[in-house]
Amino acid sequence: MEILEHAKRNLENKGFLEINTPNIDYVAEIKRLKKEKNAVILAHYYQIDEIQAIADFVGDSLYLAQKAAETDADMIVFAGVHFMAETAKILNPTKKVVLPDLKAGCSLADSCPPKEFAAFKKEHPNHIVVTYINCSAEIKALSDIVCTSSNAKKIVDSIPLDQPIIFAPDRNLGAYLNKETGREMLLWDGACMVHEAFSVEKLITLYQKHPTAEIIAHPESQAHILKTASYIGSTSGLLNHVKNSDKKTFIVATEAGILYQMMLDNPDKEIIPAPAKEDNTCACSECMYMKMNNMKKLYLCMQYELPAIEVDKDLSKKAIVSINRMLELSK
Numbered sequence: 001m002e003i004l005e006h007a008k009r010n011l012e013n014k015g016f017l018e019i020n021t022p023n024i025d026y027v028a029e030i031k032r033l034k035k036e037k038n039a040v041i042l043a044h045y046y047q048i049d050e051i052q053a054i055a056d057f058v059g060d061s062l063y064l065a066q067k068a069a070e071t072d073a074d075m076i077v078f079a080g081v082h083f084m085a086e087t088a089k090i091l092n093p094t095k096k097v098v099l100p101d102l103k104a105g106c107s108l109a110d111s112c113p114p115k116e117f118a119a120f121k122k123e124h125p126n127h128i129v130v131t132y133i134n135c136s137a138e139i140k141a142l143s144d145i146v147c148t149s150s151n152a153k154k155i156v157d158s159i160p161l162d163q164p165i166i167f168a169p170d171r172n173l174g175a176y177l178n179k180e181t182g183r184e185m186l187l188w189d190g191a192c193m194v195h196e197a198f199s200v201e202k203l204i205t206l207y208q209k210h211p212t213a214e215i216i217a218h219p220e221s222q223a224h225i226l227k228t229a230s231y232i233g234s235t236s237g238l239l240n241h242v243k244n245s246d247k248k249t250f251i252v253a254t255e256a257g258i259l260y261q262m263m264l265d266n267p268d269k270e271i272i273p274a275p276a277k278e279d280n281t282c283a284c285s286e287c288m289y290m291k292m293n294n295m296k297k298l299y300l301c302m303q304y305e306l307p308a309i310e311v312d313k314d315l316s317k318k319a320i321v322s323i324n325r326m327l328e329l330s331k
Contacts (some may be wrong), residue, residue: 004304011307015103015292017300026295030054033302040073041298042088044080045235046257046290051079051298058261060235061133062148062330068092069327077302078309081106081289085309086137090316090323097309100297104289106134108220111190112169114138120166120188127166127186130155131322134192135169137311141318146326149173149219149234155329156181172196176219176226194255195220197285202275203228203251210249210272216241217253217274225253225274242266255287 007017031054033039042064043055052058057067061084068076068088075096078085083106085099112135121129121142131143132152140146147155156177159165165183167174169190178185195218203225207213216238217229226232231241235258242250243265252258253274262271276285301307311319 008306011102015307016101016297017304017306019300021296021299024296024299026050026299027054029299030295030302033299037075037302037305038073039075039077039302040067040071041077041079042067042084044084044257044290045239045261046255046287047079047293048257048291049260050295051293052257052260054295054298055079060148060150062150062234062326063236064088065091065133065148065323066327066330071095075302075305077298079293079298080104081109081287082309083109083134083136086311087133087140087323089309089311090137090140090320093311093313093316096305098301098305099307099309100293100301102307104292106289107193107287108132108134108170108190109136109139112136112139112188114142117168117188118142124164124166124186127164128159129166129168130159130185131168132170132173133326137315137319139168140322141315143168143322144325145329146322148326150236151326151330152177152219153180155326156183156185158329170220172222173219175223176232192220194285194287195253196222197276197278198222198225198253198274199277200224200228202277203253206251206272206275210251210270212247213249213251213270213272214245214247215251215253215274218255221253229253238262239265242269242271255285255290257286257290 007019041055043058069091076088081104089097128144133148165185167185168188171187174187215229216231249270251272256273
């Protein structure tokens, strides 16, 4: 008990419960806890393979938001990053929502501070605000409608052409949408460090080694990367494209966690991660925040129901309006 109390006191500083777990079979214990606590595990495609394998639902941000909205579980275990668990809590204010590591943040969400964005919005009072779901609850509360990369074009197209739009926080996704829709949305200057890490020089060199490969990319990537791609789509879009394609080799420009599901779906195809500018262990672009979660932290957060995600009630009431508009348009 003393060890647990010490871990709780250090939770805010550490971000997770630091408790030794000798001789624990994480897979067996997590399955037991799911049943015992009527818990559902939602995992993003960018999580480590072991977490994807044990999750009840694995998907992109839209799919996971939809699953969070319709679950009858008593506890939602969100294996992803903070803004995702926060969204699940906004959709389920009376349910327990836990995240394996509180410090699993998002560089894109961090690039849009609420105070600065509120001032920016005030400067453009005639604009409505469309925000990519990769943002904080405070930003969602300042928004008219939320979108994901899966439904962003549909949502932008649903807005009258004469209505000016602010799009935040991702400038790369916003620029791509401007090109696809013919709009001139006003873009907030934010970006995801993972999708900005790809090296076009290394990508060209890699393509020269695999000239029959198809380059596919997420629209959060920079314009010069998107120019090399023959298919651009959301995380789920990339997975479906590879599954349905007759091609046998793919170079994939998005976070490397997607490769696990992609290879499961396509065991006869060669899946190659697009190279990052920095040399690292996988020679690909990985989100350090997504990779902060592991099986030990997942087990501990389910066992002790900590760290728990809380959202201020008034803030939640404001933020849910833009989220529900997205979910309604995504049906």
